[in-house]
Amino acid sequence: MQPRSLLLIISGSIAAYKSLELIRLLRARSVSVTTILTRGGAEFITPLAVSSLTGTKTYSDLFSLTDEVEMGHIELSRSADMILVAPASANIIAQMAQGACGDLATTALLATNKPVVIAPAMNHKMWEHPATKRNIAQLRADGITILEPTEGDMACGEFGIGRMMEPEEVVEHLFAGQHAHLPLAGKHAIVTSGPTHEPVDPVRYLGNKSSGKQGHAIAAALAAAGARVSLICGNVTLPTPEGVTLIRATTSESMYEAVHACLPADMFVGAAAVADWRASHIAPHKIKKHGARSKLTLELLPTKDILASIGLHKQRPALVIGFAAETENLEKHAAHKRETKGADWIIGNNVADDVFGADSNEIIIFREGSAESFPRLSKTAVAEAIVSRIAEFFESQAPKKKSTRKKA
Numbered sequence: 001m002q003p004r005s006l007l008l009i010i011s012g013s014i015a016a017y018k019s020l021e022l023i024r025l026l027r028a029r030s031v032s033v034t035t036i037l038t039r040g041g042a043e044f045i046t047p048l049a050v051s052s053l054t055g056t057k058t059y060s061d062l063f064s065l066t067d068e069v070e071m072g073h074i075e076l077s078r079s080a081d082m083i084l085v086a087p088a089s090a091n092i093i094a095q096m097a098q099g100a101c102g103d104l105a106t107t108a109l110l111a112t113n114k115p116v117v118i119a120p121a122m123n124h125k126m127w128e129h130p131a132t133k134r135n136i137a138q139l140r141a142d143g144i145t146i147l148e149p150t151e152g153d154m155a156c157g158e159f160g161i162g163r164m165m166e167p168e169e170v171v172e173h174l175f176a177g178q179h180a181h182l183p184l185a186g187k188h189a190i191v192t193s194g195p196t197h198e199p200v201d202p203v204r205y206l207g208n209k210s211s212g213k214q215g216h217a218i219a220a221a222l223a224a225a226g227a228r229v230s231l232i233c234g235n236v237t238l239p240t241p242e243g244v245t246l247i248r249a250t251t252s253e254s255m256y257e258a259v260h261a262c263l264p265a266d267m268f269v270g271a272a273a274v275a276d277w278r279a280s281h282i283a284p285h286k287i288k289k290h291g292a293r294s295k296l297t298l299e300l301l302p303t304k305d306i307l308a309s310i311g312l313h314k315q316r317p318a319l320v321i322g323f324a325a326e327t328e329n330l331e332k333h334a335a336h337k338r339e340t341k342g343a344d345w346i347i348g349n350n351v352a353d354d355v356f357g358a359d360s361n362e363i364i365i366f367r368e369g370s371a372e373s374f375p376r377l378s379k380t381a382v383a384e385a386i387v388s389r390i391a392e393f394f395e396s397q398a399p400k401k402k403s404t405r406k407k408a
């Protein structure tokens with residue numbers, strides 16, 4: 001899983017200003033960040049600046065009674081998924097290598113049972129000093145991950161290796177390492193979810209009863225399985241699932257554009273209830289009623305079929321999945337959609353019973369020559385079942401690893 005919470009220790013280096021950007025980037029990925037600012041760190045940035053970005057208290061004092069009442073230093077060291085020391089000064093590196101614990105930061109580092117990552121920052125002579133080299137080797141031996149400093153101009157005017165890794169790169173490293181073991185790591189998924197609204201006049205639209213619950217649950221399950229998820233979302237009021245990139249698209253036309261702009265992808269899951277029809281003409285002003293006997297005739301034109309456009313695209317994702325919400329003849333309609341829209345799988349659900357807006361769903365996955373039925377499950381469980389089948393699909397596509405064992 002990606003780190004959901006992180007204890008960030010900011011030690012005394014001019015690179016402390018980078019940790020403010022780091023907090024912003026981590027928060028944008030929905031990671032909750034708690035911070036310890038060392039005495040040295042507080043010479044460069046203020047607790048107020050840090051707390052404004054984390055939205056929580058910034059800790060600094062080992063012997064603060066109020067801090068201990070709120071959260072003890074042992075709990076502080078273990079409540080996050082990971083500890084990141086950024087910037088890590090030569091001083092804190094030396095203390096960590098020694099197992100010294102003279103302040104809150106080093107005590108937390110000694111008391112933790114969580115993975116520790118450091119991003120060193122110091123003058124190049126200090127980085128190259130044999131003492132620092134010894135300390136870094138010791139930290140590596142202790143299982144700590146070192147995000148190597150880079151070469152460049154130093155704040156002191158010298159040039160060399162010792163600049164803290166840029167915040168964007170730090171975040172990429174944290175997430176790459178965390179994702180590597182997940183089944184869909186490195187895969188890009190485009191998911192559509194929710195209903196589209198097709199305008200008739202400035203105040204009216206053609207819509208449908210879809211809530212987006214199933215599409216959002218699939219996006220969340222794909223992200224939890226390590227995929228990078230672009231969620232193209234129609235008119236829904238649900239919270240955005242953690243770890244997905246949300247793109248809003250209110251009409252079928254804007255959803256079509258948004259989906260195509262997200263290509264290339266490894267998979268497409270078209271769970272949105274895209275309108276099949278749109279008004280041929282959108283009235284510029286509210287259409288008025290003229291008496292009780294007045295009639296209104298709307299001319300409707302078919303919308304662009306997003307699923308078919310992706311299923312038959314030259315940049316077609318390896319796996320294209322559509323949905324069939326039917327009130328009758330589910331199997332026949334699903335098979336027809338699979339073929340005509342160029343989809344690999346069609347997930348059928350009977351919407352004669354109240355599926356729209358409900359928290360549960362009963363699905364059948366139609367593939368070429370097979371149909372797999374599931375009992376009625378929560379939409380979260382349905383999403384997990386679909387994502388486990390997706391993971392199996394990509395596993396079966398992966399080139400088999402050659403055995404490295406020598407024959408006897």
Ligand code: C5P
Nearest residue numbers: 270271272274303304305306307322323
């Ligand atoms: O034909 P029907 O609308 O029932 O097809 C359902 C499937 O096609 C769903 O996966 C839906 O997201 C997709 N669809 C689409 N673009 C449309 C209409 C439906 O992608 N204009």
